[in-house]
Amino acid sequence: MLNYSELKQLSALGGNGNMFVSLYLNVISSAPLGFWREYNLSLPVKNEIVVDSTPYIKPLAALLSSYPRYIVLVADKESARLFLIHLGRIEIYTEHVTPDIPGKHKKGGWFALEQGRYERHIDFHISQHMKDVIKSLEELLIRESADRIILGGSEETLAKVKNMLPHTILDKVIATFHPEKMSGGKDILNETLCLIEGFERNKEKEIVEDLITRAMKGNMAVIGLEDVLTNIRNGKVMNLIFLKDLSTTGFKCKNCGLLTSHAIKACPYCSGTFEDVNYLIDLAAQKAVEQGATIDVISDSTELARAGGIGAILRF
Ligand SMILES: [Zn+2]
Numbered sequence: 620m621l622n623y624s625e626l627k628q629l630s631a632l633g634g635n636g637n638m639f640v641s642l643y644l645n646v647i648s649s650a651p652l653g654f655w656r657e658y659n660l661s662l663p664v665k666n667e668i669v670v671d672s673t674p675y676i677k678p679l680a681a682l683l684s685s686y687p688r689y690i691v692l693v694a695d696k697e698s699a700r701l702f703l704i705h706l707g708r709i710e711i712y713t714e715h716v717t718p719d720i721p722g723k724h725k726k727g728g729w730f731a732l733e734q735g736r737y738e739r740h741i742d743f744h745i746s747q748h749m750k751d752v753i754k755s756l757e758e759l760l761i762r763e764s765a766d767r768i769i770l771g772g773s774e775e776t777l778a779k780v781k782n783m784l785p786h787t788i789l790d791k792v793i794a795t796f797h798p799e800k801m802s803g804g805k806d807i808l809n810e811t812l813c814l815i816e817g818f819e820r821n822k823e824k825e826i827v828e829d830l831i832t833r834a835m836k837g838n839m840a841v842i843g844l845e846d847v848l849t850n851i852r853n854g855k856v857m858n859l860i861f862l863k864d865l866s867t868t869g870f871k872c873k874n875c876g877l878l879t880s881h882a883i884k885a886c887p888y889c890s891g892t893f894e895d896v897n898y899l900i901d902l903a904a905q906k907a908v909e910q911g912a913t914i915d916v917i918s919d920s921t922e923l924a925r926a927g928g929i930g931a932i933l934r935f
Pocket residue numbers: 872873874875876877886887888889890891
């Protein structure tokens with residue numbers, strides 16, 4: 620599955636005179652390395668084929684950035700289902716169906732806190748059951764390094780679920796919705812994708828605002844291509860942010876790998892000579908990923924476009 624460590628692995632494959640064919644939708648291959656990897660992407664990406672000395676990862680980075688992993692918890696009185704949404708796909712992770720809650724109280728399901736002599740007994744069942752659900756949820760959050768949760772259920776059920784969730788999990792809830800009782804994965808995907816899109820657009824706005832404000836104040840952030848490239852060279856980039864459609868050619872030092880958009884004769888760091896590169900932003904993103912930086916690809920922002928289409932939050 621596509622994730623940041625995979626992206627990092629791809630970035631590291633460049634160099635040594637190997638040629639890579641990156642074909643989007645889905646294939647990256649290199650004949651000399653016997654390397655072939657397919658990515659089944661369910662989302663529309665621009666069809667393009669790129670032959671270069673490194674894997675062309677920008678579209679993958681864009682997808683990772685725009686479509687992080689979302690966990691959907693759908694609950695009703697009798698059951699709770701956990702889904703994972705990633706890259707436009709949904710898969711069910713686990714389903715918890717209420718065990719036999721004793722006697723007539725079965726009707727109430729595991730949220731019903733009824734009076735009577737069974738109360739303690741039922742409380743046990745309910746809390747045990749919810750504990751299992753929360754445990755699964757926590758496992759899934761860790762396994763998928765996900766930090767966004769969507770809750771689905773009736774108003775009443777959602778209130779009860781929220782009551783039982785620990786704050787650390789509650790903080791990750793980004794939206795709620797009310798699915799039909801028998802909604803399958805496909806319906807749930809359809810209902811949640813627009814919530815996700817809205818959330819992501821807002822998030823992108825915040826990222827760009829934060830970047831530009833910090834860059835203006837000189838607070839560990841830079842905007843504009845050359846400043847970003849200098850900081851990548853110095854290993855200072857923690858979070859690289861650029862516009863999805865940003866594309867430019869440039870130059871790379873044959874000796875130390877310095878990237879620049881300026882045509883200069885000799886490398887200011889090592890006096891090496893430069894070669895032309897077709898995908899400057901992609902190379903910059905690869906270097907940043909190699910250094911452990913995260914990437915945010917912004918789908919649309921006039922503010923960021925005005926700032927040169929690219930910026931970075933710095934480590935130090
Ligand atoms: Zn150099």
